[in-house]
Amino acid sequence: MILMKKLPHYSDSPFARRVRSIVARIPRGKTMTYGEVAKRAGRPRAARAVGTIMANNWDPKIPCHRVVRADGSVGSYNRGGPGRKRELLQKEGALR
Numbered sequence: 001m002i003l004m005k006k007l008p009h010y011s012d013s014p015f016a017r018r019v020r021s022i023v024a025r026i027p028r029g030k031t032m033t034y035g036e037v038a039k040r041a042g043r044p045r046a047a048r049a050v051g052t053i054m055a056n057n058w059d060p061k062i063p064c065h066r067v068v069r070a071d072g073s074v075g076s077y078n079r080g081g082p083g084r085k086r087e088l089l090q091k092e093g094a095l096r
Contacts, residue, residue: 011053015041019053026066029093033070051075065089 018041026032032040034047034054043049047070054064055078065088069075074095077085089095 011056015043015046015049016053018042019050020057020059020062023054023057023064023067024062026063028063031066031068031089031094034067034075035070037067054078066092066094 019037022037022040023032034050035044037050038044038046041050050067054067055076057064057078065077065079065085067075068089074082074085074089076082086095
């Protein structure tokens, strides 16, 4: 019997590709909200969809830790939780 490793869900829709492209260009030390990313990707009411796409991102070239909530809180992070996300943002100078 061959066991297959289950890969995380990875959406390859045009919207998901636009989201990943936008997030990949967020510079070090800067952040964008989920809503801002959604708006730039052409779907201003799709902030939750952006969150889902980022939650399923495992590509290290996509700095998903730079996407934060509109209320200023960091939100979740799939590679170590909100504490790790906060650490990364502080190290980059995006949080004080």
